[in-house]
Amino acid sequence: MSARSKAELPLTASIIVAPAVSGSHILRIVGYSRTKGLGNSKFISSETFAVGGHRWCLQYYPDSYHLGDSDWICILLHSYHTGVEEVKVNFQISLLDQDGNPVPSYSIKSPLCSFSSTNGTMGYEVIKRSDLEKSDFLKHDAFSVRCDVTVAKEIFTKALPISGLSR
Known part of the structure; x- marks a missing residue:
């Protein structure tokens, strides 16, 4: 095929988008010392918050x-x-320092997780109580x-003008 023939071939493009x-x-x-002794496997819930069109809360287990x-x-x-x-969700739970910044040694990032009506709660041991107290x-x-939450939305494909390939 000559160079001229290649230039005359139609060229199309598409893009795969994985939004989140x-x-x-x-x-x-507040009042941490009064939450201790709640009991093993017992929790206190945060207020509900929304991310990615879904409702969430954090569950605080003071006694594991x-x-x-x-x-x-x-x-x-x-x-x-x-x-x-x-x-499909990625999330990170971080202990914050007094300036409100995540403490890297007490920040745990999840792999991609699947939340469903039958599997709706996941999390981590963040810090030993004795370590927090000192x-x-x-x-x-x-x-x-x-807690930073990233909700994966439905992946889709669409046509892309050739001029948009570099974006």
């Missing part, structure tokens, strides 16, 4: 989520998802955590 919507929620625990282990403070992300389809993160009997 992100949001964050901060939970401040796991039965028989009360040494950890656990934070779980709960979905109020009632639909049939799964919701840290600067607990001040005046209060501390904060932040």
Whole structure:
């Protein structure tokens, strides 16, 4: 095929788009010492917040989520998802310093997770209670955590003008 023939061939393009919507929620625990002793596997819920068209809350477990282990403070992300389809989500739970910045050594990022009506709660052990109590993160009997949520939306394909290939 000559160079001239190649130039005359029709050229089309398409793009695959994997959109996502992100949001964050901060939970401040004031009166931390009074939440201890709530009981293993018992939690206190944050207010409901919305990200990506779905409703969520954080569940604070002051005496751990796991039965028989009360040494950890656990934070779980709960979905109020009632639909049939799964919701694909990445999330990160971070202990915040006194300036409101995530503490890297106490920030846990999830892999891509599937939330559904039958599997609607996931989370992590964030910090040992003894470590929190001797840290600067607990001040005046209060501390904060932040949950960053990214909801994957439906992937789609669409035609793309050749001029848009470099974008």
